[in-house]
Amino acid sequence: MSSKQEWPGTTYGSSWMHRWLIKMLKHIDPRAIYVFVAIFVVPVCLLVNPGQKVIYHYFRKIWKYSPWRSFLLTYKNFYLFGQVVVDKFAMYAGKKFDIDIEGYEHFLHLVEQSDGFLQLSAHIGNYEIAGYSLVAKQKKFNALVFGGEKASVMENRNKMFDGTNIHMIGVKDDMSHLFEINTALERGEIVSMPADRFVGSAKFIPLSFLGVTAHFPMGPFSVAVSRSLQVLAVNVMKTSAEGYKIYVTPLRYDSQAAKTTQIRQLAQSYVDELERVLKLYPEQWYNYYEFWNNGSN
8 A cells, every 4th residue: 555645635525515415404403414324325335435445444454353343333434424524514504513622721821822833633533623613812723724625615614714813724736835834833823734644745754553554744743843833633523413522632742852853753742642532432533545554564
């Protein structure tokens, strides 16, 4: 498998489907859509989506579960991912969720500082919820997003962010988004980016992740180290039909060590936190490609 996976980043479905779903969710409970997803959408996905083999492998080879349990959890993974997608559009329709935040004091502390800081996320749970929950009047929040996202999704994100202190930085082929990131950090703002998929550069750090070697993109960690930034890992996990829990955890590294050492220390700290959260919510892993080196290391 090639670990240097590009970040596809776009939401499934056409723009008219997205708009239709938002209109529907203004009038019905999202749980009604959950039922439709469970009965009709997930079985079809398990038949035609190659990601089902990847997720089955994740449970069978990484977690060492039995074949039957791995199959059931693969179904649950697709079902939960469907719920997460529905929840995103429910937010666009005005739906509110019950949010519990663990470690919120770390976010508040960094917001009060003059320097900018970095938030690192992963494709687990529903990170977009954090964009509507961890918001500060003192600092602009800049989220790195896939530049080719559907117009309907970007339109609704813009509506939700209207009047807030949130700005989206689109990933661009010419890498100009890196200048926007640097400018935001120079202004002492917050920059949020994923650290589990490759965006642009293919440079990576091999690390043991859940007992098997995986490649993590070097870029996010290099950005932090180059500016000696404070870094938070933020993971948002679904806990019920109407509830989410946000885990905010400071990531540590020795700013006096050699740069290469700092990058590896920060990456390891990120991976340690990712492991901790996934051990609580193993079924909420949403990287639908072979993340590990075929599970053979």
